[in-house]
Amino acid sequence: MDSLTYFKLANSLPELNPGDFSQKIKVNLLTNFTDDILAKMLTGAFINVGIYPEFFKVPYKQYVVYLKNKDSKLFSAPAQVTYIFFDISSYMPSELAAQSGEEFPGLLEDIKDYCQKQQGIVVMNSFIRPYVSAYGNLYGDNPLFNLVGSFNDRLQKLAAELPNFYVFDTNQLIHSVGEDSARDMRGMYAFDIPFKTDFFEQLTRHWINYALNLLGRVKKCIVLDLDNVLWGGVLGEVGVDGIALGPTYPGVAFQNFQRALLEYYERGVLLAINSRNNERDVEEVFSQHPYMLLKPQHFAASRINWKNKADNFLEIAKELNLGLDSMVFLDDDPVNRDWVRQNVGQVLVPEFSLEPEYYSKTLHDLPVFTPFNLTAEDKLKGQMYSQEKRRTSAQAASQTFDDYLKQLLVKLEISLNNASQIPRLSQMTLKTNQFNFTTKRYTEKDIEKLMQEGLVFAADISDKFGGYGITALAIITKDPGKEGGAILDSFLLSCRVLGRGVERSFFDFLIGQAFAAGFKVLSVPFFASAKNVPAREFLDKLGLSVELETNESLIRRVVIPEYLSNLAEPESITINYEKKI
Amino acid sequence: MSKLSKIFSSVLNIDESKIVPELSPQNTSSWDSLNAIILITEIEKVFNIKFNYDEAMDVKNYNDVLVLVKAKGGDTNA
Structure with missing residues (x-):
């Protein structure tokens, strides 16, 4: 989805009928820069996923007044999600960072008050570390760098204290796209818009994931093809000994992708197999290949057969009692991806015609799994589904x-x-x-x-x-x-x-x-x-x-x-x- | 639809047939200061060119944009 599409969708808002949307969301937005472009982008992003947004945006540079005054419209506007983004940089002085950040603890208290009065969740961006400054590479000598570090520590502490306050790791996103492609110098000085549109678009994708979670629209299951996804090569042609999986390239890339999948399993995302293969051959890989990290018990459901993959999806959904829209499908074959997209369109099918070294990154870049804290049940879930398979055999x-x-x-x-x-x-x-x-x-x-x-x-x-x-x-x-x-x-x-x-x-x-x-x-x-x-x-x-x-x-x-x-x-x-x- | 008219049509929420050289902030209510900024950044992105502040602020109508994009080496027929 490109930014132009989001702007176009946002423009259509006045003509849309809220009654045509099955889901609506009330959003409060609070920043210390000109956030009209961000708000417009967010509006388009919500419409794009079928959610009708209602915004309350704190007017430009009014954030301190609106936070300090408990009778302000910010406090009285009930929001399901509030997004807060305060930017501090080494380019422009900020009242937040003035006087060695003396104002900040007071502001944090106001944010805490706000969270306690809101029934919805509050997502606040962490402060961006200043990557360049007159202090060169000596980060420890840069007072702003240290200030940002201590602000971010305080945010984390507040998140531990308040059940509805979440910190979005802005630095992780900056780290991924690079500060040069995130910051807009002309925008910062001329319009007080310190970020490029592309960065807002990336941020929006992460932000709406919180809302999708609140509305029960989280992805719960990764469904995997096998050949050239979990290992390199076509098993039916090269046999157990011929597949690429192990300590050297390209096998190491596949092995590390399996490691990444295991991490998703550990955090409660289910794994399943949907593959055209002979089941006996696959069992052999599981039982004999020394470098298989994933084991049969990690998979909540398996369809290893020569039937069409769309039908297999319907069966997996039924077996796991999950909606198709809670599944992500990873398959290197464009024909299979296309078939699944056309026949079971609710399944999310990302592009996956990639070199294996990009597999883990592609999966991590999908902001579709829950951003919320893990509970003990999440960690147990994958295991419980595999116990369910044993239960079903007791039933038989x-x-x-x-x-x-x-x-x-x-x-x-x-x-x-x-x-x-x-x-x-x-x-x-x-x-x-x-x-x-x-x-x-x-x-x-x-x-x-x-x-x-x-x-x-x-x-x-x-x-x-x-x-x-x-x-x-x-x-x-x-x-x-x-x-x-x-x-x-x-x-x-x-x-x-x-x-x-x-x-x-x-x-x-x-x-x-x-x-x-x-x-x-x-x-x-x-x-x-x-x-x-x-x-x-x-x-x-x-x-x-x-x-x-x-x-x-x-x-x-x-x-x-x-x-x-x-x-x-x-x-x-x-x-x-x-x-x- | 050319790339440039697609940007104008999407950002200003107007039909492509309305995009004429005389189109300007004076005769188009949606061409406000916010959308002016969005137009600049989208054009820069799509044509892989860069305007400086004065160039962007000197734009008075759609024709000025066409001339400017061409001068920067952008293909306005694409």
């Missing part, structure tokens, strides 16, 4: 599904309003699409607030093959309009735990808890999304009465005492609940 061997469930020894450890789980619970609301009644997205601050005002139940689920971590979440709030009434604000389960009776046990448990909390009626709203058909199917099976049904929304009703009196005891699932007050 056992007689009936009920028997199978009993053998599985499914266990739910449920907790209520447990503050230590807040990061994971927020992440679940952001990422769960298919089994989600209301698809409400919550930041960590939102969850914190809900814990104070309502009942937030989370279940840590395990079975005999291993643990899934916290994978079920339900939020019950008081219904202000109804005596003894409550609302099931959110009910969601991670797809990897579905199909074991867990969803029913968890739901029944909630009704019991709502009763214990003194509620008589529970309203169960359901908002249809493009993806939550599985949740709807489950809801329909519960056979609840209808409270309200319109085109847009559906509310079912549980009369609690009646529901509990008809409840059958679940046989195969153990629930442990420790109520902590």
Whole structure:
């Protein structure tokens, strides 16, 4: 996508109807330079991914006033995402860096106040290290260099302190494109636009990734071709001993690409194979090749066959319970890429006709995976999917599904309003699409607030093959309009735990808890999304009465005492609940 | 559409048929100071040329741009 396309899309904004967009976002923008071009670029980038943006931009050079005045429009404009970018350079003096940065701690306090008053997330760019100055190469002697270093340290500390504050590493981006291609000297002096349009475009791509995450549109799975992707050469022609993989070029490039993929696996991105090959040959590579870093257990799903790759994609999506739009496909063959783009267009297919030494960099340059902090569940996820493959084989061997469930020894450890789980619970609301009644997205601050005002139940689920971590979440709030009434604000389960009776046990448990909390009626709203058909199917099976049904929304009703009196005891699932007050 | 008229059409949000030598900030409301900067940077990028500040500020209409780009060695027919 080039900058001209973004400008053109941004120009079309006044003619667009917000109602035509399935997703909208409120954005606040705060900088210390002329940011109209950046704002325009960002507008085009959001429209380009089908999100209707509403901006509040702090007027030029007003950022201190707007941050200091807690009644300013900045504080009163509720934004899902706020982007902050303050530039300091050795070319132009900045009030931020004046008097050895004395103003900065105060400004940081104001930013902290702002974060605490905002429900959305705040993304702030780290300060750019001054790469050139009168001090030559002696960075340690350059006061500005040291100042920027200490500012950035403070930002990191603030990020550790505040759940909704994130630091975007600007230096990483500058490092990648080079300061010369990022800075615009004429723009800086003539218009106070210190960056080139191309740099804004790159920055925009990274920035909107935060918003895409908030809206549940993150990539979760890398699907790989094998020949000339994981190793060099065509396995079917050259055999296990003939493929390029090992300590010398080009094998070392392939080996390091495998290492990079392992890092993605470690941070919770799933790996899968979609390759035209003989499965026996590939098994041989896995079991015999001394330099294979990736092992069969790292792959959540595999399709190694001679069928068409688009059909394989549909199968992989079904097996992993993932949407096609959460997948990235890496294949060196342009024909395969084209076929996949045409037939399963939601899959992201980057250009990959490259020398193998560029594979890792190309993957790293895709800003499509989550920029957020890792949770323990992320790190475990790849492993859990591979346990799922073993579970499926246990299912094949056992007689009936009920028997199978009993053998599985499914266990739910449920907790209520447990503050230590807040990061994971927020992440679940952001990422769960298919089994989600209301698809409400919550930041960590939102969850914190809900814990104070309502009942937030989370279940840590395990079975005999291993643990899934916290994978079920339900939020019950008081219904202000109804005596003894409550609302099931959110009910969601991670797809990897579905199909074991867990969803029913968890739901029944909630009704019991709502009763214990003194509620008589529970309203169960359901908002249809493009993806939550599985949740709807489950809801329909519960056979609840209808409270309200319109085109847009559906509310079912549980009369609690009646529901509990008809409840059958679940046989195969153990629930442990420790109520902590 | 020539490269130059494509830039003007996209940045100023006007139909290509409206792009005539007399097109100017006076008769085109979207040719404001922000879009003037965007026009300069996009033209420089697409034609791989560089204007200095005075050259860019002296531009009064589309015809001036054509002359300037040609003088810098840019192919305005491309």
